[in-house]
Amino acid sequence: MRSPLAILLLAALGACSTPAEPWSDAWMLEEGERYLADPVARRAGLLESMESRDNIYARERIANYGLESSGWDTLPVWNPRSETLTGDMLDAVEGGRSPSVDAAPLWDGETPVTMAAWVALGREVFFRYPLRADPYVAHSVRELARDESGAWPGVLAFRDVDGDTAIGISCALCHTSVEAGVVSIGAARREFDYGAVRLAYHDETGAPLSEEMRARLSSWGPGRADITADETTDPVAIPDLFGLREQSSLTQAGTIRHTGPIALAIRQETQYLHANHQRSRPPRELMFALSMFLYAIEPPPPQGMDEAAERGAVTFGRLCASCHSNAAFGGPLIEARAVGTDPALANGAARGTGVYRTAPLLGVRDAAPYLHDGTLPNLEALLGRARLREDYTGGTRGPGAIEGHEYGTFLSASEREALIAFLRTL
């Protein structure tokens, strides 16, 4: 028989809840409560998630985020009315009329209590929370792919913070692909040439554009944009969003330590308020919901392995897996000098850290062009030696050597073919 003391002790132990396993749904919901309710946790989450405090991204956030009674915490909260753009709406715009935006505010104000409800709300944010008004996209929207309903995923009609109707973009514009009306969430929209869209706007409206800027926009090409905030032309590829939960760093330059969902929610919160020119901030509930949705994105299903792919898997394990080591085949930060590719993003003032994140490889078969700056057209080029020569002409940015990430370029032809066969199964 147990003594009363033992019973009391057991009861006390039972009352102490077991800590939730990191990255379990229970743990993420607990983290969500901390993000929503605890300003100290938000400030601490920001500080511990900055890989470097020297780039503009970190300096601006450290100066303005999580200060409670000043800075961005004191901006008004914007719960927008927005709708995915349809053909009827665009007809109205092209007829010189404002499209009717009758939608209710994106969020009904009810805080979700289950993971499924958070993910569902996050999906709405992904498709419908305006990242910003974008007249370039509005001008060229008919050239973009439509979904099965005839709407343009990621293109919105919305009431902006001044009450005007605007056409803008959401996450979904760059981070969904659309083929024959079918929308693949999380896949970069690689055919989307934002530089060409902007050029078309200037050419067709007569809006002035400097020759320097014209040259820069012309150089981006499909699936790439220049985000380095400097005078040089160094566009980078739009990344896929697969396997986010597995990543220890966010952004290709590893700007953000992915310490947990609070880090991702802060990343989204500050991106939205910044892109909307610091005139409002999004409801934090929506940013946590978006984070849960991003974690829930399913990568493309793996392909079956044939004999060549099985040999390639061995080569991968021997040659690649020390870096591409996590469940999404991504991995740690690597010094940009060691990777050897164009260091402009890693060393840039905007978000540079001196390193690159080991790229996740889920869905890599469809992820061309390759390298962080999208300079190589296919896996054969990536793993071949020809691209390292000055007379190489296959690069997406014109003739010349494409240096760096030489891992795999010394393989024999049969080993290379096998490795590529394996990569195409991921």
Added chain:
Amino acid sequence: MRLALTLSTGCALLATGCFMEHSMPPDPPITAIEVDAVISGATLGDDCPESGVDGDIDSGACPADAPCPSFCQQSNVQLAITTSEGGGVVTWQVMRVTLHDSETGEELQELAPRDPRVWSESDGYGEWDELLPAPSELSTSYDLQAPDWNDLQSRSSDFWSRSYQIQMLVEVGGVERTLVSSAVYRVSDIDT
């Protein structure tokens, strides 16, 4: 930086009813109104002409010598202003906005403010008469003249990563105070 200012609601400070003393009960006892103001955020970008038809929707009408209204990134500053209980209203006026080097504090340029707006949860930003009811919690916004970027670029070799401060000289109920922003950077072309 926070501005905290205590005002008295005497007649000289615009308490409602002060100028109607013949038909009103005697003035209530003087009470203190605390006005608390901070700069919430700011954008240093362009100075945009009035937008075209239908708000910011692509009008296709771009002036030859200025940014096109619909893709211009308007410079702005946002403020959070709180007034305590006290009754009446307090006047608010922006006297001067200046751009400073955030490291040295050196004044670089003056940025003229315009178009005061105030936030409402239902409609977003709307016109603002620059009066502060007491009590109230207001989120307000001004468009700013854009910095002269050519001038700033000529001053600094690290122009692209330079941080700035915005200082606002405001007159609240007849008393001048200065608000100072946190670090502000030139707005990026693409924000990801």
